[in-house]
Amino acid sequence: MAITSTKHHDTHEPAHRYGFDTLAIHAGQPNDPLTGAVNFPIYQTSTYGQEEIGGKPDFCYTRTGHPTRAALEANLAALEGARFGLAFSSGMAAINNVLNLLQAGDHVIACRDLYGGAYRIFTKLYAKFDVSFTFVDTRDPGSVRRAIRDNTRLLWLETPSNPLLTLTDIEACTSLARRAGVWSVVDNTFATPVLQRPLRLGADIVVHSTTKYLNGHSDVLGGAVITSDAELHEKLKFFQNCVGAVPGPQDCFLTLRGLKTLSLRVQRHCDNARRIAAFLETHPAIKRVHYPGAAHHPQAELARRQLSDFGGVISFELEDDIERVKRFSRGCRLWTLAESLGGVKSLFCHPATMTHASVEPDVRRANGITDGLIRLSVGLEDASDLIRDLDAALDAARDATRDARSARHRVEA
Numbered sequence: 071m072a073i074t075s076t077k078h079h080d081t082h083e084p085a086h087r088y089g090f091d092t093l094a095i096h097a098g099q100p101n102d103p104l105t106g107a108v109n110f111p112i113y114q115t116s117t118y119g120q121e122e123i124g125g126k127p128d129f130c131y132t133r134t135g136h137p138t139r140a141a142l143e144a145n146l147a148a149l150e151g152a153r154f155g156l157a158f159s160s161g162m163a164a165i166n167n168v169l170n171l172l173q174a175g176d177h178v179i180a181c182r183d184l185y186g187g188a189y190r191i192f193t194k195l196y197a198k199f200d201v202s203f204t205f206v207d208t209r210d211p212g213s214v215r216r217a218i219r220d221n222t223r224l225l226w227l228e229t230p231s232n233p234l235l236t237l238t239d240i241e242a243c244t245s246l247a248r249r250a251g252v253w254s255v256v257d258n259t260f261a262t263p264v265l266q267r268p269l270r271l272g273a274d275i276v277v278h279s280t281t282k283y284l285n286g287h288s289d290v291l292g293g294a295v296i297t298s299d300a301e302l303h304e305k306l307k308f309f310q311n312c313v314g315a316v317p318g319p320q321d322c323f324l325t326l327r328g329l330k331t332l333s334l335r336v337q338r339h340c341d342n343a344r345r346i347a348a349f350l351e352t353h354p355a356i357k358r359v360h361y362p363g364a365a366h367h368p369q370a371e372l373a374r375r376q377l378s379d380f381g382g383v384i385s386f387e388l389e390d391d392i393e394r395v396k397r398f399s400r401g402c403r404l405w406t407l408a409e410s411l412g413g414v415k416s417l418f419c420h421p422a423t424m425t426h427a428s429v430e431p432d433v434r435r436a437n438g439i440t441d442g443l444i445r446l447s448v449g450l451e452d453a454s455d456l457i458r459d460l461d462a463a464l465d466a467a468r469d470a471t472r473d474a475r476s477a478r479h480r481v482e483a
């Protein structure tokens with residue numbers, strides 16, 4: 071069953087003819103016609119011999135394209151229900167690719183609660199090319215309407231957001247953008263196309279850090295830009311080749327391998343997260359749990375409408391006290407202190423000093439990222455083991471306060 075030809079993946083059959091899991095395994099990657107290999111081959115070469123001068127070969131130079139990347143790009147497009155996909159060497163390279171659409175004098179509206187690296191490339195790199203940014207609280211779609219100017223070109227959304235899991239109503243915001251002639255972009259890294267398809271909700275472009283759930287095994291860095299708009303795709307593809315932040319054949323192969331089990335993995339991530347969130351809710355050391363599946367999530371209704379499940383990321387707040395957080399961290403055995411998310415192994419991070427360290431402290435605090443905030447990327451281990459480990463670490467965190475108190479007593483004594 072050749073769902074798409076890798077050579078002509080622009081014109082592949084409509085994705086809706088097959089279910090998501092069938093596409094994840096087949097789209098873009100027929101069995102190798104030469105050998106029958108059931109896995110799409112890696113062509114480890116930087117250049118391709120050409121038949122004649124002035125011919126139009128499918129592949130000529132690996133920056134411009136190679137078969138494994140074409141397979142990956144077709145697969146990514148199919149999973150988002152889109153016509154076109156482009157693969158990059160990282161999520162940041164994918165974000166940069168979309169920002170290449172801008173020119174000096176342009177204006178971008180972005181959600182306030184944003185991946186730190188996205189905030190950094192906006193404010194530290196593109197701002198210096200005279201692109202201006204307005205960060206708004208997109209929980210209120212009206213804030214988008216109020217921020218639109220004559221020179222606004224892009225609306226940048228991330229939902230659920232990192233690290234506070236706030237939600238944006240994609241349909242409401244993208245329709246406002248469309249009416250104003252503004253392209254809307256959704257970073258769909260947290261939800262994945264298993265839980266949410268932004269293009270169907272009116273987005274023009276979806277970006278991913280495939281480093282996270284799409285590859286899912288914490289062993290490769292990658293990014294994707296996906297659209298159904300042929301004109302936009304042509305522009306983005308041109309920038310992709312110009313800039314050259316492209317993934318090599320091995321990385322594309324690994325990502326394709328990860329994608330085959332995407333929905334199975336995401337479902338288990340969601341199931342484990344649900345159990346862990348329920349445990350955290352009851353723990354006395356925790357001040358607040360941020361999880362879109364919680365009944366008390368301020369946008370619980372939108373979460374149910376927009377997401378088919380609630381994902382594998384949970385954030386929670388301990389007392390705003392770095393010593394307590396450090397004790398929690400040292401108390402973890404199964405959970406690893408690390409950047410990143412979406413892999414099989416459970417990770418936790420401290421946004422204030424890690425993923426969001428590049429956000430100015432006052433902006434960070436104003437956005438609700440306290441020193442007591444911990445973000446969990448719930449992995450695929452047994453939920454009961456993960457809970458037991460968290461329980462022990464949280465006990466250790468509480469001991470910190472007791473220690474601090476008794477240390478103070480000692481000093482006072």
Ligand SMILES: *Cc1c(COP(=O)(O)O)cnc(C)c1O
Nearest residue numbers: 160161162185232259279281292
């Ligand atoms: C990690 C991440 C990125 C950046 O991706 P890299 O692959 O690390 O370059 C962008 N957006 C979100 C939401 C992320 O979590």
